[in-house]
Amino acid sequence: MTTDRTSAGATNGAGAGAGAGEDSRTVTVRVPAKVNVQLAVGGIRPDGFHGLANVFLAVSLYDEVSATPAATPRLTVSGADAGQVPLDDSNLAVRAARALATHHGLGESDPVHLHLSKDIPVAGGMAGGSADAAGALLACDALWNTRTSHDELLALCAELGSDVPFSLLGGAALGRGRGELLTPLEVGGTFHWVFAVADGGLSTPAVYGECDRLREASGGGATVADVGEPEPAPALLDALRTGDATALAAALAPHGGGSSSNDLQSAALSLRPSLAATLHAGTAAGALAALVSGSGPTCAFLTKDADSAETVAAALLASGTCRTARRATGPAPGATVVG
Numbered sequence: 001m002t003t004d005r006t007s008a009g010a011t012n013g014a015g016a017g018a019g020a021g022e023d024s025r026t027v028t029v030r031v032p033a034k035v036n037v038q039l040a041v042g043g044i045r046p047d048g049f050h051g052l053a054n055v056f057l058a059v060s061l062y063d064e065v066s067a068t069p070a071a072t073p074r075l076t077v078s079g080a081d082a083g084q085v086p087l088d089d090s091n092l093a094v095r096a097a098r099a100l101a102t103h104h105g106l107g108e109s110d111p112v113h114l115h116l117s118k119d120i121p122v123a124g125g126m127a128g129g130s131a132d133a134a135g136a137l138l139a140c141d142a143l144w145n146t147r148t149s150h151d152e153l154l155a156l157c158a159e160l161g162s163d164v165p166f167s168l169l170g171g172a173a174l175g176r177g178r179g180e181l182l183t184p185l186e187v188g189g190t191f192h193w194v195f196a197v198a199d200g201g202l203s204t205p206a207v208y209g210e211c212d213r214l215r216e217a218s219g220g221g222a223t224v225a226d227v228g229e230p231e232p233a234p235a236l237l238d239a240l241r242t243g244d245a246t247a248l249a250a251a252l253a254p255h256g257g258g259s260s261s262n263d264l265q266s267a268a269l270s271l272r273p274s275l276a277a278t279l280h281a282g283t284a285a286g287a288l289a290a291l292v293s294g295s296g297p298t299c300a301f302l303t304k305d306a307d308s309a310e311t312v313a314a315a316l317l318a319s320g321t322c323r324t325a326r327r328a329t330g331p332a333p334g335a336t337v338v339g
């Protein structure tokens, strides 16, 4: 079911611009979801974030963000998960538009109607809110003709959230720091994925907190000193560079069994034990590898090709272990103006 929700006063500024009426000048930006093919989580830093070696891959599930001049600020959202998206000032797209306006000293003089057409699962570990933030930045920059440089846009993205710079960049990249310091990665082919979307989301801070709790309980500690510097796996980077799905699958489960290149996987499973059945259903149907996407609860399945992806998606749906199964390929381009 598609819902369309509206909020008045939810975008940049509170008042009407001088005579500005809603008009037909709309800029639309398409932004991809992500899967973390590796998420090596270090210790807690003094600022409360975790140091990461975060290998991002953008995949072909997209949100679209449209910005239109309006008499008063507005935010509307459509899509199957629209009911779960906040319409107030906490919405990341609203925060992004405000951040850009402030950066250019525009104040509240150019109210916009932001519309989010959501196809990325909400609170699913696929950076949906981050995609909307990156999309709103690019759309408002084009609408306001503020000509923000790529580096300035990346800096604004980093202020909005750790995943937001990658949503702007797309493709594949290694994220250091808290995930915001990006180095683009070469990818030698197209990878086919299936994403099993769960009922209900998981909170990202709660999953990081559970990761710390599990580490402390096993005697490993949770600070930088205890955990050490996270590093990307050379075999995983090689598999991306050569476009070799079988080699990438091996790197996603480096020690066989239930091991995962995603250090948050055991925390997501601890908070949502039913995900074990989802992971099992996909591998039993022939997926090359299965892992939790980022902080979850979406589960990601790497498949040999498009036909295998179709088989795995059908089996996941039939298993009753997920709400829906979506097919996608990666890498996908980053935030792009489409209209």
Ligand SMILES: C[C@](O)(CO)[C@H](O)COP(=O)(O)OP(=O)(O)OC[C@H]1O[C@@H](n2ccc(N)nc2=O)[C@H](O)[C@@H]1O
Binding pocket: 036, 039, 048, 049, 050, 051, 052, 054, 125, 127, 130, 160, 161, 162, 163, 164, 177, 178, 179, 204, 205, 208, 294, 295
């Ligand atoms: C799990 C991932 O999606 C993997 O890409 C990201 O690390 C999360 O990125 P995000 O959703 O953009 O997260 P942010 O909005 O920056 O941070 C939300 C919360 O997640 C936790 N957080 C996030 C990133 C990070 N490197 N360490 C953390 O501990 C912190 O509790 C933080 O307050």
Ligand SMILES: Nc1ncnc2c1ncn2[C@@H]1O[C@H](COP(=O)(O)OP(=O)(O)OP(=O)(O)O)[C@@H](O)[C@H]1O
Binding pocket: 084, 085, 086, 090, 091, 092, 093, 116, 121, 122, 123, 124, 125, 126, 127, 128, 129, 130, 132, 133, 163, 201, 202, 204, 294, 295, 296
């Ligand atoms: N534009 C937005 N779209 C979706 N959620 C948003 C948005 N803005 C703010 N949020 C809030 O952010 C929370 C996380 O949503 P999001 O879809 O970004 O999760 P996620 O994909 O798990 O994030 P990540 O993978 O970056 O950790 C939601 O529960 C919602 O309250």
